[in-house]
Amino acid sequence: MINFTNLFSHNPYYNPNPDWSGEEYSFLKTNDMLRFHKSISGYNPTPLISLRSLAKKLNVGNIYAKDESHRFGIKAFKALGASYAIFRTINKKWKNNYGSELSPEEFFNADIKRKLGEFTFCAATDGNHGRAVAWTANKLKQKSVIYMPSNTAKSRIENIKTENGKVVLIDGTFDDCVVKAAEDSAKNGWQVISDTAYEGYMEIPAYIMLGYTTIFKEADEQMNLQNLPSPDFVFLQSGVGGLSAAGTSHNVLKYKDKRPKLISVEPTDCDCFLESIKTGNGKAIPTKGKQESIMAGLNCGIPSPLAWKILKEGMDSFLAVTDDYAEKAMRQYYYPEQSDEKIISGESGAAGLAGLIALCTDENLKEAKNKLCINEKSNILLINTEGDTDIDNFKKVVGI
Numbered sequence: 001m002i003n004f005t006n007l008f009s010h011n012p013y014y015n016p017n018p019d020w021s022g023e024e025y026s027f028l029k030t031n032d033m034l035r036f037h038k039s040i041s042g043y044n045p046t047p048l049i050s051l052r053s054l055a056k057k058l059n060v061g062n063i064y065a066k067d068e069s070h071r072f073g074i075k076a077f078k079a080l081g082a083s084y085a086i087f088r089t090i091n092k093k094w095k096n097n098y099g100s101e102l103s104p105e106e107f108f109n110a111d112i113k114r115k116l117g118e119f120t121f122c123a124a125t126d127g128n129h130g131r132a133v134a135w136t137a138n139k140l141k142q143k144s145v146i147y148m149p150s151n152t153a154k155s156r157i158e159n160i161k162t163e164n165g166k167v168v169l170i171d172g173t174f175d176d177c178v179v180k181a182a183e184d185s186a187k188n189g190w191q192v193i194s195d196t197a198y199e200g201y202m203e204i205p206a207y208i209m210l211g212y213t214t215i216f217k218e219a220d221e222q223m224n225l226q227n228l229p230s231p232d233f234v235f236l237q238s239g240v241g242g243l244s245a246a247g248t249s250h251n252v253l254k255y256k257d258k259r260p261k262l263i264s265v266e267p268t269d270c271d272c273f274l275e276s277i278k279t280g281n282g283k284a285i286p287t288k289g290k291q292e293s294i295m296a297g298l299n300c301g302i303p304s305p306l307a308w309k310i311l312k313e314g315m316d317s318f319l320a321v322t323d324d325y326a327e328k329a330m331r332q333y334y335y336p337e338q339s340d341e342k343i344i345s346g347e348s349g350a351a352g353l354a355g356l357i358a359l360c361t362d363e364n365l366k367e368a369k370n371k372l373c374i375n376e377k378s379n380i381l382l383i384n385t386e387g388d389t390d391i392d393n394f395k396k397v398v399g400i
Contacts (some may be wrong), residue, residue, distance in 0.1 A: 075389050
């Protein structure tokens with residue numbers, strides 16, 4: 001039997017009221033993200049779907065799923081971060097050249113492009129972030145070069161090429177792609193748009209993380225409009241940590257010590273945040289896993305230092321789930337209970353629900369569930385971060 005301590009940990013560094021007033025946290029004061037996203041052609045808030053029948057099955061109060069498979073037509077939340085980071089990057093160059101700032105509404109203006117000239121945006125990715133960078137570059141009629149592990153699903157590679165992105169395959173992990181993208185960008189004068197921070201590269205990952213906060217701002221508005229009770233628990237996928245840091249910072253800054261319990265979910269094969277919390281002595285350390293989970297978007301071997309300092313104080317608990325729970329969650333979304341709405345969810349997209357199912361049904365995690373106090377009155381928020389971005393595996397898992 002697996003000891004639940006190998007799969008779950010409360011956060012010993014949790015702080016009900018973190019002091020994020022220092023200069024290193026100054027980026028958290030930025031608040032124009034939702035305005036920017038609303039200015040993009042095709043913007044619509046993604047649906048917030050109530051899964052009442054599933055909540056009854058799992059013996060919890062309510063389950064809400066924020067369905068990012070509808071975001072900007074690219075089937076994933078990543079467009080929010082990449083577009084905002086590129087906007088801020090171009091805005092900075094515009095200000096340096098002309099002394100003023102661009103408004104969000106001017107971002108795709110052809111005159112702006114002509115004045116600033118040509119850019120090549122570069123990123124490392126397991127799929128969705130690279131597609132989002134290529135999508136944004138394509139809308140701006142600029143170039144993109146995307147580095148991917150050579151074992152990436154063919155459909156994810158083709159998705160990037162569809163956005164006119166050049167794909168470079170690397171024999172190695174996502175982390176190897178990050179290194180290679182940075183090296184080649186320095187040689188060629190490209191602009192790196194990476195969602196993981198590293199020494200000397202913090203500003204753009206911060207803007208990417210901020211872009212993701214639009215998800216949580218929308219969700220708050222939707223819950224208010226629908227008179228839904230606020231969530232008691234929010235399950236957040238953690239790859240390098242951008243989304244989970246966005247959800248954590250949003251809830252800490254808005255609700256402080258009254259915030260919902262925030263639960264990080266990772267694959268057991270790539271659990272760098274859980275490993276860091278358990279054995280890192282307060283520092284971010286690499287996963288001991290092989291980084292071969294089907295939850296490809298979460299196959300990131302070491303936490304982004306930017307995300308780590310936020311999750312370390314703001315996240316309540318850390319959970320790792322096996323691939324079979326991701327598959328169960330994909331099927332649960334696709335074959336909903338009774339009157340619940342069908343949701344198309346990819347492997348990483350289903351990770352939040354996978355974590356909830358594991359906590360509610362796995363005897364190995366019973367103690368963890370009890371410590372969290374998840375019960376029949378609990379309101380749960382999940383983020384479906386992607387749709388069927390690997391269409392072949394999606395069909396295989398759900399049986400269509």
